[in-house]
Amino acid sequence: MSTASPSSSDPSHWPPPFLLYLGNAADDLAAKTARGLVQFRPEWCVGQFRGPDCRTSVHIPDMGFAEARAAGANTMIVGVANAGGRMGPDSIADIVAALDAGMNVASGLHERLVSHPAIVEAAQRNGRHLFDARTPPPTPVGNGIKRAGRRLLTVGTDCSTGKMYTTLAIETEMRARGLAADFRATGQTGIFVAGRGIPIDAVVADFISGGIEWLSPDRHDGGWDLIEGQGSLFHPSYAGVSLGLLHGAQPDALVLCHEPGRPHMRGLRHYPLPDLAATLEANLEAARLTSPGVVAVGLALNTSKLDADGAARACREAEDLLGLPAQDPMRDGVARIVDRLLDAVPC
Amino acid sequence: MSTASPSSSDPSHWPPPFLLYLGNAADDLAAKTARGLVQFRPEWCVGQFRGPDCRTSVHIPDMGFAEARAAGANTMIVGVANAGGRMGPDSIADIVAALDAGMNVASGLHERLVSHPAIVEAAQRNGRHLFDARTPPPTPVGNGIKRAGRRLLTVGTDCSTGKMYTTLAIETEMRARGLAADFRATGQTGIFVAGRGIPIDAVVADFISGGIEWLSPDRHDGGWDLIEGQGSLFHPSYAGVSLGLLHGAQPDALVLCHEPGRPHMRGLRHYPLPDLAATLEANLEAARLTSPGVVAVGLALNTSKLDADGAARACREAEDLLGLPAQDPMRDGVARIVDRLLDAVPC
Incomplete structure (x- = not known):
């Protein structure tokens, strides 16, 4: 078990291919991250994971976590966007299961993967990486000066x-x-x-x-x-x-x-x-x-x-x-x- | 030495009277937090601390940290607002000195007091509290529904x-x-x-x-x-x-x-x-x-x-x-x- 932080924004730490996590997405718009990836990077998307109450699909094969890993998925992308971007207990359990199956996990939700000890522990236990895409880099205050280009x-x-x-x-x-x-x-x-x-x-x-x-x-x-x-x-x-x-x-x-x-x-x-x-x-x-x-x-x-x-x-x-x-x-x-x-x- | 977190938003943990920290404020506008307190809560403001390059004053007595504590100050207010709200090494050393003198410290800067281990350690060492006024409470996404009042x-x-x-x-x-x-x-x-x-x-x-x-x-x-x-x-x-x-x-x-x-x-x-x-x-x-x-x-x-x-x-x-x-x-x-x-x- 590693004690290093499993959090990383380095793209080499969340490589494709991807399993797209739809969870219990309530409608098509909620799955727009998965849909965007299927549209613009179809070669990276090996499957989708849908929960029992999921009401949408991005029309690629349904897979469980072990099945996706066996099919080559290196990273699970969590992009279901609820208002406020909260993860429920079901999502947390699914993310832990994906890490236990050997995938890295990248998330686009406001709520951070690294804010959940169960997720951090599972990443460390499995030597996998977590990427919170909504954790912004440090940037300066705007100055409005005209830029070239x-x-x-x-x-x-x-x-x-x-x-x-x-x-x-x-x-x-x-x-x-x-x-x-x-x-x-x-x-x-x-x-x-x-x-x-x-x-x-x-x-x-x-x-x-x-x-x-x-x-x-x-x-x-x-x-x-x-x-x-x-x-x-x-x-x-x-x-x-x-x-x-x-x-x-x-x-x-x-x-x-x-x-x-x-x-x-x-x-x-x-x-x-x-x-x-x-x-x-x-x-x-x-x-x-x-x-x-x-x-x-x-x-x-x-x-x-x-x-x-x-x-x-x-x-x-x-x-x-x-x-x-x-x-x-x-x-x-x-x-x-x-x-x-x-x-x-x-x- | 307490190991409890010294961070608190409870107003009873950063009580007046206040020492107002101006540091090396570059101009009058930079000192607007101190000026606002002097204007609207003069009875709470026992003194100001100014660094060697400070270019403003809120026209209350200049005091060092021990002197302010002896004059009754319970909390030092750090309100110097640089663009981006950064604390320099001088400010960090001053804040540690204020904690060592026995005051709590409250800050209105973007950069958090609790992000500096030297400040957290000094607060714990002295049993004092830190309040980061710019750490917002959790709130929902807006909904635009008309409210009463x-x-x-x-x-x-x-x-x-x-x-x-x-x-x-x-x-x-x-x-x-x-x-x-x-x-x-x-x-x-x-x-x-x-x-x-x-x-x-x-x-x-x-x-x-x-x-x-x-x-x-x-x-x-x-x-x-x-x-x-x-x-x-x-x-x-x-x-x-x-x-x-x-x-x-x-x-x-x-x-x-x-x-x-x-x-x-x-x-x-x-x-x-x-x-x-x-x-x-x-x-x-x-x-x-x-x-x-x-x-x-x-x-x-x-x-x-x-x-x-x-x-x-x-x-x-x-x-x-x-x-x-x-x-x-x-x-x-x-x-x-x-x-x-x-x-x-x-x-």
Whole structure:
């Protein structure tokens, strides 16, 4: 038994392949970390573990812990995001079982793996590592000084509207055109996909913009930093994070992400969604504080609940309303948004 | 020697009287915690300790640690606020010396007293307590649900414009009129003055609005919660805190605090101050998300750098510009602002 701390942020200590832990996820949105990994790193995902009350799936083989280890899984990723990010006793027992089966465990929850002695002991007993992706690195307070390089930020009408997906899709499209462009992760899923980043909703409040300045420093190669947005200026729970992120990003360009037809703000039945034009204008106005020349270059619509006709209509309507290219990155890619970006902010 | 943790948030463990530690404070604003205590709790403040490079004073007797203890000081308050709130080696040595002299130590810095083994050991050795006022209590995520009771929030064009002072002055004025009104502290100085509160700039970013909902819950006695604002929507370092605070506060009324003539945003020479009308409108617009009926009821000007004529002129100009009563709380009190409050939002 080792007595060294089992906690590590070194990516070599939580290597793929991964078992994706869904636990008793209540709905599809709760499993978005697992879904993001399956989407962007399918080659790393050997299976999913679902509890008896799990109401979602990421459509890879169901596996127990020993079975996953035997199939090659080196690390279990715990990404089920409840409001407040709490682990229940069932989750703790499952994590201990995964460590006992020989896997490392990486978690994207606010609540830290290392805060549970049973988990720390199990990691030490098995010589495995723990990674709390939401434990932020130390960063300075923001200073708002203009940085070299170009930056795009995704913003949204709400949480969970596709900001990470859109940002990664823009990276793929720009790289396919031979441009230097790098996804900058601000959430746990993005950090698992990119191997680095800052969990911006977990930093101490005074350091939100400073954390983003740290994530996306001066850049001199003529390329783009593509910064993953979080939350919404119109979400009563999380708008502070979104504003600090917007100021720290100093974006040259914004892409607004939205899910047409969503009935209310995520988690808040008493709050309707803001309208697209108001959301875009509020984001541009706030962004001008640190980036006076900021422009909007597109709308990314998550039309996963619509049929093909409905999706096309939603994009057309948004496009007519705001005069910007509107695409569903999953159905249509983001080529027209990138076209507009390169027109509006030439390299 | 006790091995129990010396850390405690129980106010009975850091009782007055206080020695106020100014250390090597670089300017008057850096000493605002000490100044706030001298202003609002003069009977608790027996002396100040200043280091060799200290460039400010709160105009109470200078004392060494043993001398302060002999004069009755039970607790040393460490409130020097550098950007990022770091303690240097000099400060650590001074804190150890204060503990060795027999005082408890309470700190309002981000960096925790308990993170320094030398400080913890000195507290244990002397049977004294440590209180880190910026260690927030656990609070839920905000939900934006309308709460019972009435709330006033102070907002500002910048940091350090007099929001705490103004809020406390409004409490004093309302109580003098026989109204139920309670100051709700959101910063270290306010917490030292009020004995409770939440250090909102130190909470994890996802919990900013939730922290304020916790601080100011349903209230059914017809009285007012007077919530201390922080920062500014226009400060590139801290605006996220200000927006989450605004949403969590659900204010019925806003008072805008401003220092006329300030040359640039606090700590950021490259950022000019926003204008009063734009600041007020941005705050009202953002506040409407959780409190649609919010109104502005006054302007509190910090005219400490102006003479009497200049102060009167600044108030008159602001009043003409915005059609709201403008007063310097320190020179003039806040009676006209409270008159407007009671007209605009009747009890």
